[in-house]
Amino acid sequence: SWAVDRDKLLSDPGVYGTFAAYRVDADWARLEQSARIAHLTALKGVIEQYREKMAIDLYLLRGLSDHADILFRVHATELKDSQQFLVDLQASLFGKFLNTVAILHGLTKKANYVPGFPEPMKNDLKAPSESGPYAIVIPIRKDAEWWSLAHDKRAAMMQEHTAAALPYHKTVKRKLYHATGLDDFDFITYFETAKLDDFQSLILALQQVKEAKHNRRFGNPTFIGTVKSLDQLIETLAQ
Ligand code: HEM
Structure with a gap:
């Protein structure tokens, strides 16, 4: 095939x-x-x-x-x-x-910062995450300052981001897309979860880290929906 x-x-x-x-x-x-x-x-x-x-x-x-x-x-x-x-x-x-x-x-790209993270954190990131039924898509644009920072400064902030987010790694599945130059923002972040309350706590936890101050655009739009098979989607649209 x-x-x-x-x-x-x-x-x-x-x-x-x-x-x-x-x-x-x-x-x-x-x-x-x-x-x-x-x-x-x-x-x-x-x-x-x-x-x-x-x-x-x-x-x-x-x-x-x-x-x-x-x-x-x-x-x-x-x-x-x-x-x-x-x-x-x-x-x-x-x-x-x-x-x-x-x-x-x-x-999609190879991880920029993870290779420099401490081993225990790298291992924690290898644990599996649970998926759907909810899917959320949030485009993000960073400010010019973020991009002008040296790699080690950004890496330290991303390590802080990861530490704050890891408690939610099990119930929130994520995927990152790099969009700079291909679209009007820098990243598309995609998530799946069965626990929207965890997802909401995760977003609040991430707002507290320094890296978040460099978000110039967050969402706008945010898309939220449910994962469907082709047959399920067809059934909904046929009714
Ligand atoms: C990047 C972990 C949730 C936005 C990263 C990276 C890690 C990570 C390890 C670095 C990837 C690399 O090495 O290139 C996590 C974990 C999450 C989580 C464990 C929880 C399940 C979120 C959420 C958002 C977000 C909720 C925003 C809605 C981003 C963005 C980047 C990123 C924009 C790219 C930053 C950059 O390369 O400048 N995340 N993340 N993450 N994460 Fe998260």
């Missing part, structure tokens, strides 16, 4: 992550259910076709977010492949009912 190695795309450095959020047009709900089902079958075809070369994750934002109804997270080794998928998605019968709310992208 030509199917991509999804685990590799989700863990390797040098992979592009694109977050595409859409609002479903009000006309969608006015379609006959049979037409909705036919359109969604076509959508399924497009996604299945592209799943052979990229990792595609789906989220339902409707009901939890007023920014958008659905979110796609696409991982690919070439950004042009993600673009082709999203262009085909929009050209599909279902895609005609989608209004783009935001498209963010970034690149």
